[in-house]
Amino acid sequence: NAGVMQNPRHLVRRRGQEARLRCSPMKGHSHVYWYRQLPEEGLKFMVYLQKENIIDESGMPKERFSAEFPKEGPSILRIQQVVRGDSAAYFCASSPMGAPNYGYTFGSGTRLTVV
Amino acid sequence: AQTVTQSQPEMSVQEAETVTLSCTYDTSESNYYLFWYKQPPSRQMILVIRQEAYKQQNATENRFSVNFQKAAKSFSLKISDSQLGDTAMYFCAFIPDAGNMLTFGGGTRLMVKP
Numbered sequence: 001n002a003g004v005m006q007n008p009r010h011l012v013r014r015r016g017q018e019a020r021l022r023c024s025p026m027k028g029h030s031h032v033y034w035y036r037q038l039p040e041e042g043l044k045f046m047v048y049l050q051k052e053n054i055i056d057e058s059g060m061p062k063e064r065f066s067a068e069f070p071k072e073g074p075s076i077l078r079i080q081q082v083v084r085g086d087s088a089a090y091f092c093a094s095s096p097m098g099a100p101n102y103g104y105t106f107g108s109g110t111r112l113t114v115v
Numbered sequence: 116a117q118t119v120t121q122s123q124p125e126m127s128v129q130e131a132e133t134v135t136l137s138c139t140y141d142t143s144e145s146n147y148y149l150f151w152y153k154q155p156p157s158r159q160m161i162l163v164i165r166q167e168a169y170k171q172q173n174a175t176e177n178r179f180s181v182n183f184q185k186a187a188k189s190f191s192l193k194i195s196d197s198q199l200g201d202t203a204m205y206f207c208a209f210i211p212d213a214g215n216m217l218t219f220g221g222g223t224r225l226m227v228k229p
Contacts, residue, residue: 033216042119042206042219043160056215089158104217106152106160 002027004094005074006107013082013114021077021110025094032075033104034067037089046090049075082114117142119209121220128197129228135182136192136223138207146212149183149190154222155203163205166190197227 005024013019025032030051035043045059049069060067064082069075079086089111093104118141128134140149151163166174166183173181178198182191194201207220 035217040222042208042221043217044219045216048215059216091160093160105162108157108159111158 004029004092004105004107006090006092006110008110009108011110011112013112015083015114016081019079019082019086019112019114021079021090021092021112022074023077023092023094023107024074025092026096026105029094029096029105031095031097032069033093033095034075034077035091035093037091037109039088043091046077079112082112084114087112087114117144117209117211117218119207119218119220121205121207121223123223124221125224125226127226127228128194130197130199132197133193133195134197134225136194136205136207136225138190138192138220140188140190140207140209140218140220142188142209142211144211147214148210148212149181150208150210150217151179151181151190151192152206152208152219153201153203154206155200160206164192194225199227199229201225202227 007022032049034046037043047060047067048056064080066078089109091109092107120139147168149166153161153163164174164176164179178195180193204222206222208217210217
């Protein structure tokens with residue numbers, strides 16, 4: 001049973017380009033969470049999605065960032081017109097239900113570098 | 116809003132010795148869950164141990180144990196018989212019972228020395 005799969009592992013984008021980060025949850029998990037980790041900091045919540053629904057996006061910047069979790073396929077975190085400050089590690093986590101009291105299962109993250 | 120504080124940015128310990136990492140949190144919730152995650156250089160976030168606030172008994176997982184003091188809102192992690200593979204960043208995290216989002220502390224970098 002594969003864990004949470006994120007790709008790419010590393011992504012380099014020039015300022016102004018778009019970044020698309022993908023996350024496939026664990027088999028049987030229908031709840032996906034995205035977190036961002038700036039250098040030397042803890043993870044910060046961005047968005048929580050179920051299939052085809054955004055449940056909580058209180059941690060998402062209001063502009064340039066969007067997320068989706070379609071009926072088929074992985075969850076996508078999209079960052080438009082990237083800036084240097086978007087450089088960070090982006091982690092996806094999944095859980096089988098909406099109250100992850102047993103702790104999430106995290107992916108290995110995507111390290112985004114904006115040059 | 117909840118906050119999680121880890122007051123030790125860095126710590127070191129000799130192999131085979133015991134080390135304790137501190138974590139305090141602030142919440143008005145009465146029921147919640149606390150976690151310690153390990154992040155080695157590979158960057159993978161690995162769940163080390165979990166504590167339910169309504170359980171008074173401290174959680175234990177092999178060499179890892181916690182000291183949970185609910186009144187003091189303290190949740191420290193003790194690593195016994197430290198091994199070189201324990202070298203990593205350690206993050207304390209909190210989630211309320213009805214919540215969806217983990218709140219993380221800033222992390223403690225642990226170095227185990229041979």
